[in-house]
Amino acid sequence: MNQEAIGRLFKANNIKNTKHRLNVYSYLLSCKQPVTADAIYLDLVRDSRNQENLNQSTVYRILDTFLKHQMIVKTTLGNDSRATFEIKHHEHRHHLICVSCNQITPISGCPLKGYEKMLSETSQFKILEHKLEIFGVCPKCQK
Ligand SMILES: [Zn+2]
Ligand SMILES: [Zn+2]
Incomplete structure (x- = not known):
């Protein structure tokens, strides 16, 4: 799935296409297993292109949006801080x-x-x- 396809998916779900949203979604697509919000944040912030105004709460907000549109799945193991996220597969x-x-x-x-x-x-x-x-x-x- 390229950036253009992700853009179309956002449009279909009626959510605005922002750079951070695109990056979080692409990152989740590249993951072979579910990841925590912290892992997403840490990996994305390591990439210099993302450093400007990306913070943990932005990542949480983006994940919330994706969840609301059922684009991703959240699995909670025990307590919420260890919740993991993955792309919702059909x-x-x-x-x-x-x-x-x-x-x-x-x-x-x-x-x-x-x-x-x-x-x-x-x-x-x-x-x-x-x-x-x-x-x-x-x-x-x-x-
Ligand atoms: Zn083990
Ligand atoms: Zn089953």
């Missing part, structure tokens, strides 16, 4: 989370599809979504 995803180093690894596929169907049949519930995070210790931390 595909539905689950994660493996290491309790020792907090590394988050997406899992492909969903093990609950059949269960959801059965549940909706037996409960007459129209199921909209589910969330599932799996906690454990990653191979690196087991050593």
Whole structure:
């Protein structure tokens, strides 16, 4: 996705295209796993092009805007300061989370599809979504 495509996405969501918004969104696109707001800020501010008037609260505000438009997904692990953000993919995803180093690894596929169907049949519930995070210790931390 290039800057022009991101600009179109902003327009489609009716949000103003600003340099900081563009940078935060591009940064999230480049991430292979969910990242915290602090990590986003620290990486962006290291880039000299961003230094002027980028501060942590700007990053938080931008993330809030993206969240409101459902362009990104927020996952809170325990307390809010460790919340992570990632681009909202159309595909539905689950994660493996290491309790020792907090590394988050997406899992492909969903093990609950059949269960959801059965549940909706037996409960007459129209199921909209589910969330599932799996906690454990990653191979690196087991050593
Ligand atoms: Zn680990
Ligand atoms: Zn699922």
